Amino acid sequence: MQVLAIVGFPTFDSLINRIDQRSTKVDCNVETIILSCSVGLSLIYFLTLSVLYKFKGQKGEGRKTIPVSVIIAAKDEEDNLKLFLPSILAQAYDQFEVIVINDNSTDATLEVLETLSKDHDNLRYASLDSGHGKKSAITRGIELAKNDWLLFTDADCSPTSEQWISSMVSQILPDTTIILGYSPFLKTGGFVNALARVDAFTIGVQYLTFAILGRPYMGVGRNIAYRKSLFLATGGFEKHQDMLSGDDDLFIQGTASAGNTAVVFEPIAQTVSESKATIVELFIQKRRHATTGFRYKKSILALLGIVQANNILFYCSLVASVFEGTFIWAGLLLALIRFYPQYVVLKKSARKLGEVDLLLLSLILEFPQIIFNLLAGISNILFKNRRWS
Numbered sequence: 001m002q003v004l005a006i007v008g009f010p011t012f013d014s015l016i017n018r019i020d021q022r023s024t025k026v027d028c029n030v031e032t033i034i035l036s037c038s039v040g041l042s043l044i045y046f047l048t049l050s051v052l053y054k055f056k057g058q059k060g061e062g063r064k065t066i067p068v069s070v071i072i073a074a075k076d077e078e079d080n081l082k083l084f085l086p087s088i089l090a091q092a093y094d095q096f097e098v099i100v101i102n103d104n105s106t107d108a109t110l111e112v113l114e115t116l117s118k119d120h121d122n123l124r125y126a127s128l129d130s131g132h133g134k135k136s137a138i139t140r141g142i143e144l145a146k147n148d149w150l151l152f153t154d155a156d157c158s159p160t161s162e163q164w165i166s167s168m169v170s171q172i173l174p175d176t177t178i179i180l181g182y183s184p185f186l187k188t189g190g191f192v193n194a195l196a197r198v199d200a201f202t203i204g205v206q207y208l209t210f211a212i213l214g215r216p217y218m219g220v221g222r223n224i225a226y227r228k229s230l231f232l233a234t235g236g237f238e239k240h241q242d243m244l245s246g247d248d249d250l251f252i253q254g255t256a257s258a259g260n261t262a263v264v265f266e267p268i269a270q271t272v273s274e275s276k277a278t279i280v281e282l283f284i285q286k287r288r289h290a291t292t293g294f295r296y297k298k299s300i301l302a303l304l305g306i307v308q309a310n311n312i313l314f315y316c317s318l319v320a321s322v323f324e325g326t327f328i329w330a331g332l333l334l335a336l337i338r339f340y341p342q343y344v345v346l347k348k349s350a351r352k353l354g355e356v357d358l359l360l361l362s363l364i365l366e367f368p369q370i371i372f373n374l375l376a377g378i379s380n381i382l383f384k385n386r387r388w389s
Contacts, residue, residue, distance in 0.1 A: 032321055032334075035317040042314060042338045049349065053349050053352045055212050057264075057266075067149065068097075070098045071101070071145065071151070072152075073155070074101065074102055074137075074155040076106055076109060078111075081155055083158070084155070084156065084157060087159055089120045091159065093165040096147075097146060098122055101126055101128060101140050103136070139237060148227050149227060152221055152225065154222050156273045157183065157273045158273070159270075160268060161267075164270075168181055170269075175260055177229075177261075178227075178252065178256050178260055180207065180263045181219070181263075182223060182264075183220050183222035183271045184353070186274050191279075198369055200220075201358050202366075205349050205353070208265055215303075218249035219248050221247055223271045224252075237251060245289055283372070287380055290377045308370070315367055
């Protein structure tokens with residue numbers, strides 16, 4: 001070996017060292033390349049989301065000329081109905097009724113409805129006996145509705161203004177059969193509340209953007225409207241009656257299109273509610289919402305899967321690039337290239353939705369939100385939930 005070294009040939013040990021060094025460089029380059037690709041996909045995604053804050057809306061048929069039926073499914077909602085139902089009944093709208101379906105409540109929900117109906121002629125209610133569930137309650141409310149246009153919210157939600165109904169129907173055109181609204185959570189403080197608010201905000205920006213681009217795939221049951229004739233013509237919830245959720249995403253996927261769907265997200269057209277108080281309650285709620293994902297259209301599932309996978313890939317490759325050390329500045333530069341457009345888009349979207357205080361939180365809590373949603377999805381594979389509340 002010494003002779004080889006003397007005459008200029010590399011020794012075995014030196015060859016191994018060179019191979020190790022080149023391997024390390026290749027690995028680092030791979031990490032940086034993966035990070036670069038992830039950042040590129042992220043930029044395309046954020047550019048897509050910019051459609052939301054540029055959206056000007058459309059001129060509909062008027063704010064107070066279309067009869068509307070507001071439908072609420074209520075299960076053990078005595079306190080919430082006392083607090084929030086009066087604000088719905090007091091809407092500044094000419095022609096509307098409110099229908100509340102009492103789904104086998106064990107508290108004084110029925111008594112509250114009886115009391116309120118004495119002072120409000122436009123309040124109607126009915127009760128279901130044991131074991132029906134939210135979709136059955138909603139279906140019953142639709143059957144009782146006198147009007148073709150139906151506006152849905154939850155018993156724990158409150159409109160942000162007296163113009164909620166008029167604003168939601170303001171975008172109706174002759175071909176419109178579905179209206180997707182926005183419904184944030186109230187700011188109450190704490191990590192759980194912040195996480196829930198960020199999740200609702202980022203999901204809202206996403207589904208509203210997709211709808212504007214002609215690919216509506218979901219809404220939120222806390223603020224959504226559609227025609228009774230559409231519900232009856234398409235079979236309602238029959239295709240997914242076996243699932244806890246689906247009234248606000250699977251139904252939309254089965255009926256919505258670029259031509260029949262409008263979006264309304266101005267602050268006066270929103271409904272608000274309190275988020276879950278504990279991380280366990282929020283996780284259970286998120287699990288329930290995630291149960292429908294396996295029945296999404298393949299195209300939508302693929303798009304959402306790419307977004308989620310790319311987010312995970314970005315953080316993993318960023319951490320690997322930074323901690324390895326060789327390409328730390330390249331990794332940090334790529335992160336800046338990714339985070340700045342995200343900041344700009346979310347800032348303008350937050351202003352549009354009236355959620356300016358969520359701007360920094362949405363950046364700080366992005367990674368915890370990604371992991372939280374991923375765990376909720378995985379847990380649905382292992383466990384099943386069969387009740388709604």
